[in-house]
Amino acid sequence: MTIRRHHDMGGLDAGAVEQTEHDYAIWEKRVDAIVKVLSTPERKILSTDELRRGIEELGPGVYDNLNYYERWISSATNLLLEKGVITVDELGAKMADVEARWQKDRDTGS
Amino acid sequence: MSETKYQAGDAVKVRAAFPPGHVRTPHFIRGCDGVVTQYVGSHPNPEELAYGRDGMPKKPLYRVKFNQADVWPNYEGPAKDTMVIDIYEHWLEKNQ
C-alpha cells in the first residue's frame, strides 16, 4: 500500500508552467520575517521542519486554496498556538483589532 | 568517510516504505535503484525535527543519482538523462 501526501507531487501530471511572478506584498515579506526571526538558532521557537510539516497537515483542499504565504502563516500560527506562545484569545482579540483598524483606515481613506 | 555506511559510487536502493507523517524522501523515488555521488554531511533527522524533537543523533545525508529511464516507465528523453536527490542513510539499502 502506498501513501502519497498531497504536497509530495513530484511526477504527477500537470499543465503548462504559468510563468507568473509578482512583487512580494509587505504582508508576505512580514510572514517571511516572522518565520525567520522565530526560527533563529538563538530562539528556536519554530523550526523550518515544523513549519513544513504544519503546511503538509493543512490538507489537500486548504493547501490548494491558499497561496504560498497564506500557507506559511497558517502553519506558523497553528504552531504558535500549540506551543502556547500565543493564546487563542489573544490571537482572536488582536485579529479583530487589526481588522477594525484596517476597515476604519479604508473607510476614512487614510 | 569511515563513519558513513555508503561512499560515492555505491549502488543503493531507496526503501519502498510509505510511512505517513513528515518524510523528505519523495514518493516517486521509493524502491528505485541509484548510485551515491556524494556524502553531504550528517544532520539532525528532519522527520524528528518536524515534531518538535531535536532530531539527534545526526543522520548521514547522501546525494544519489538515478537514471530517468529507471524512475519513469515512459521517460521520453535521452537515456543519459538523470536526477539527483538528497536522501538520508536510513532510507537507503545496499544494492549488489
Added chain:
Amino acid sequence: MSHDDHDHSHGHDHSHDEPHPYQPDIEDAPFTERMVMAQAVAELIVEKGIVSTDEMRAQIEFMDTREPALGAKLVARTWLDPEFKARVLTDVKAASAELGIDIGDIPIQAIENTEDVHNVVVCTLCSCYPRMLIGLPPDWYKSRAYRSRTIKEPRKVLEDFGTTIPDNVEVRVHDSTADLRYVVLPARPAGTDDWNEERLTDLVTRDSMIGVSLAKSPETT
C-alpha cells in the same frame, strides 16, 4: 495554486513602521484572513517581547537586499577566474564572502553546466531555493506544475521556457529535498571573450541560475 490575488506589481516598499502600517497597495482588494493573521502575529510577538520592531524591520530590509544580481556577480567571476570557480564549487559560502556576500547558515552548493551536462533545480516537496544568494523565488518555481513536471519531463518544461538542450547533453534534475540548496552556474555564452565582469554579469539571469534558461547571449543585449 488556484489563484493569486497579488497580481499587481508594486516594487516600492511601504512604511515598515510598526505597530500597524496600512497597506495602500491592497486598497482595492479585500484584506484576507491570512493578511490579518500575519499582522496580528507580527504585533503579538513584538508586544510579548519575543522580537523587537527593529529586528523585524531589519529582517525585511535584509531580504530585500537578496536578489539575482548577487548570484550573477558570483557566476561572472567564475567565468573570468578558474581558481575562483574551483573555490565556488567547493564552498559557496566562503567564495561569496570574498565578494562581500554573506549567504548565512543554510548551505548552498553550486552545480556547473558544461558541454556534457545541463542542470536544472526543483523542490518537489515544497519550494527550497538558494534565496540568500539570488533572492526570493518566482511564483512559478513554487507552482504545482513546476514541482510536478520538472522532475519527470525536464526537457518539456525547459521548452516551456524556450530552452532546448541537445540530445547529446545530459539533463540532470536536482530535487532539493534536504537542507542543501542548489544554484546553477550557467555556461559562459560564446562571443564574450573580451568582456569585462560587469558586462558578463548582465548576461546571467535568475532563470539561468535555476537552470530553466541559458545565460543570455551577446546578440540579445
